[in-house]
Amino acid sequence: MDYGVNLQARLIEPLDALYAPGDAAAFRLCLVVPQSGALGLIGPSALDAAVLAAHEINAAGGIAAGPGGLGTAARARRAEGPADARPAGSGRGARRGRVRADPCAEHRMDLVDGGRAPAAVAAQVAGLVGAGAVDAVAGFHSSDVHRAVEAVVSGRVPYVFTPPHEGGARLPGVACTGVGPGEQLTEAIGFLTERHQVRRWALVGNDYIWPRAVHRAARDAAAGCHARVVLEHRVPLGQVDRALGRLVEELRAHRVQAVLVSLIGRDLVAFNRGLRHSGLDRRLVRLSGALEENGLLACGGDDTGGLYSCMDSFASLADDRALALTERHRALLGPTAPVLDSYARGLYDGVHLVAALAAGRALRADAALPAAVRRLLAARGPGPREAWRAAPQGPPRAALHLARADGPDLRVVTSFRPGGP
Structure with missing residues (x-):
């Protein structure tokens, strides 16, 4: 190296x-x-x-x-x-x-x-x-x-x-x-529920500790903004390709309007590619607490205007x-x-x-x-x-940002103050 x-x-x-x-x-x-x-x-x-x-x-x-x-x-x-x-x-x-x-x-x-x-x-x-x-x-x-x-x-x-x-x-x-999941996603779910006037959320994630906790927090967040979770599906790591057909069918059958995606890495990429192939990517609002720029590039970017990520930093921040x-x-x-x-x-x-x-x-x-x-x-x-003398800019600043995919980039739409549930 x-x-x-x-x-x-x-x-x-x-x-x-x-x-x-x-x-x-x-x-x-x-x-x-x-x-x-x-x-x-x-x-x-x-x-x-x-x-x-x-x-x-x-x-x-x-x-x-x-x-x-x-x-x-x-x-x-x-x-x-x-x-x-x-x-x-x-x-x-x-x-x-x-x-x-x-x-x-x-x-x-x-x-x-x-x-x-x-x-x-x-x-x-x-x-x-x-x-x-x-x-x-x-x-x-x-x-x-x-x-x-x-x-x-x-x-x-x-x-x-x-x-x-x-x-x-x-x-x-x-x-x-x-x-934690409540702090990261509660305000983002409320913001998107109001902005896109969605009431029917689905939770799609991998089947391990973090997505389970995310889904519990998401149910509370959806209820807090008068929305509801109509579908929950967890997939073992590395198995999203096999589950895509069933996932797409269930999203359609339950008339889902928005999806909280707690898949990670390659599974997150496979899911977004599958939605694009099905055409659902232009109908669904998608929110992820794990999507970052390298994963978005692996997806081929996104120009639907409906793919969001909530993280503490993005490369587009100026x-x-x-x-x-x-x-x-x-x-x-x-x-x-x-x-x-x-x-x-x-x-x-x-x-x-x-x-x-x-x-x-x-x-x-x-x-x-x-x-x-x-x-x-x-x-x-x-x-x-x-x-912190060895760190050129000292300690990190506490922040959370909601960004929307714009081609290969994630552009910040709004920012939140950390400290939620």
């Missing part, structure tokens, strides 16, 4: 992370990003964003911290050398200890393919954590993978999960930076922060690099957040992590602001 001679970031394959000699002083982030499966088509964009963030951190001098700030047990074990050379008492029982770290550390990333089956992803992450090869975990991946990873890292290393999520409690040492990030991405990785979509921008901020947590001596694998994340994202006071 050639990112140019000026790139100050390293991606390490899992086998290399386990067996190749490593720099004990480096800070190692386990990056869990889909490179295969339903979300594989948008993985390259997220990977670019993570590489850009790591480059910026290292170009600014690395991850800075005071005494103890980066003193994870994993770094202590790497400094001790192979297990058979360590003194008694320095093994697994000592994992949660904290040691003095160097003031700055190079930021490196160990890449795990988050597009595989949840058990396979979790097993690989657990192997890296158990070997002391990584200091923290961050990534974007589906919620079933997220829950599997959460179970094997909780209390061992910090874990930051960046995309929209299903809500609910998390295990100690796990923090989510995305929005604010200073979005434009500057796009410019830095192109300058580093070239004009042919994938569009930095919402998932990618969330992961970019997540990688910088991990560095900021370390700089603020708040990178912990316990129940204190979510509160530390909230303080840093609020960035009030000199301490939190200084922790």
